Amino acid sequence: MLLIHCPYCDETLPEAEFTYAGQAHVIRHPEPSSQTDQEWEEFLFIRENVKGDHFERWRHFHGCGRYFNAVRNTVSDKFLTTYKAGAPRPQLSDLKEGGE
Amino acid sequence: MSVSISTLSAGVIIETKSARVSVAAPKGRLSLRTRGDLGVFGSALGVEMPSKIGACVRSGELEVLCLGPDEWTLMLPQDQVASIFDALNAIYEAQPHSLTEVSAREVTFEIEGTHATDLLSIGCPRDIESIPVGEARRTVFDGVTVILWRDASTQFRMDVWNSFAPYLAQTLETGCKEIAAELA
Ligand SMILES: [Zn+2]
Numbered sequence: 179m180l181l182i183h184c185p186y187c188d189e190t191l192p193e194a195e196f197t198y199a200g201q202a203h204v205i206r207h208p209e210p211s212s213q214t215d216q217e218w219e220e221f222l223f224i225r226e227n228v229k230g231d232h233f234e235r236w237r238h239f240h241g242c243g244r245y246f247n248a249v250r251n252t253v254s255d256k257f258l259t260t261y262k263a264g265a266p267r268p269q270l271s272d273l274k275e276g277g278e
Numbered sequence: 279m280s281v282s283i284s285t286l287s288a289g290v291i292i293e294t295k296s297a298r299v300s301v302a303a304p305k306g307r308l309s310l311r312t313r314g315d316l317g318v319f320g321s322a323l324g325v326e327m328p329s330k331i332g333a334c335v336r337s338g339e340l341e342v343l344c345l346g347p348d349e350w351t352l353m354l355p356q357d358q359v360a361s362i363f364d365a366l367n368a369i370y371e372a373q374p375h376s377l378t379e380v381s382a383r384e385v386t387f388e389i390e391g392t393h394a395t396d397l398l399s400i401g402c403p404r405d406i407e408s409i410p411v412g413e414a415r416r417t418v419f420d421g422v423t424v425i426l427w428r429d430a431s432t433q434f435r436m437d438v439w440n441s442f443a444p445y446l447a448q449t450l451e452t453g454c455k456e457i458a459a460e461l462a
Contacts, residue, residue: 179403186331191404195403240417240423241416242347
């Protein structure tokens with residue numbers, strides 16, 4: 179079983195307490211009515227399909243209930259880091275050199 | 279007013295040499311959500327509000343548990359529920375919040391005995407030993423969200439939503455028998 183660090187509880191816990199919630203940093207346009215059909219399509223449906231380090235959302239469903247972000251390698255399943263929702267997207271190079 | 283609809287009545291479900299599982303008497307349960315000033319809430323309730331997730335504070339018969347960054351659960355005798363509403367209504371203008379009575383939503387199992395930790399591990403993927411005595415955690419037990427309180431080393435309470443309670447009661451009963459059979 180994977181162990182996942184919840185940045186709100188500050189504990190590393192079994193995956194069974196968490197649910198996956200899709201790609202992270204998908205931002206709704208502040209003026210939705212300005213968007214074309216194609217822009218809506220991209221916002222709603224088009225996602226990266228990364229083989230490697232993926233920025234994604236998780237929710238500590240059976241816990242504090244919070245959504246947060248993570249960087250997970252989709253090949254090895256290793257989590258490089260987790261961070262609170264709203265925190266800036268970390269640089270991959272920082273995660274790989276210094277570890278967590 | 280919250281009316282209890284639990285199909286389980288208070289009393290012992292099973293007792294073996296491994297552990298005892300019982301249904302606790304009804305309690306007052308309140309859910310508090312706020313991003314306000316915790317100091318003000320603490321003064322109104324007469325406690326130091328916990329801000330670390332999983333930490334509990336107690337004052338008299340009131341227990342306050344921090345469940346999330348903006349979420350607390352309050353456990354108290356049912357006849358004290360109204361006074362908590364009065365205390366927090368008085369600060370509502372300055373400290374917006376949501377206070378909801380959820381007494382009838384849940385029942386509490388009391389799980390204690392030398393093998394209580396083993397019994398919990400049949401359904402809970404957490405390392406039970408990592409929960410400090412005096413604290414509590416919302417976690418999962420056999421697919422069901424529960425709040426697990428560790429009152430002493432081998433003494434726990436498990437708050438469960440009503441609709442899951444008969445199923446978890448059966449699971450705990452079976453587990454309790456199996457662990458006792460292994461000991462025999
Ligand atoms: Zn959490």
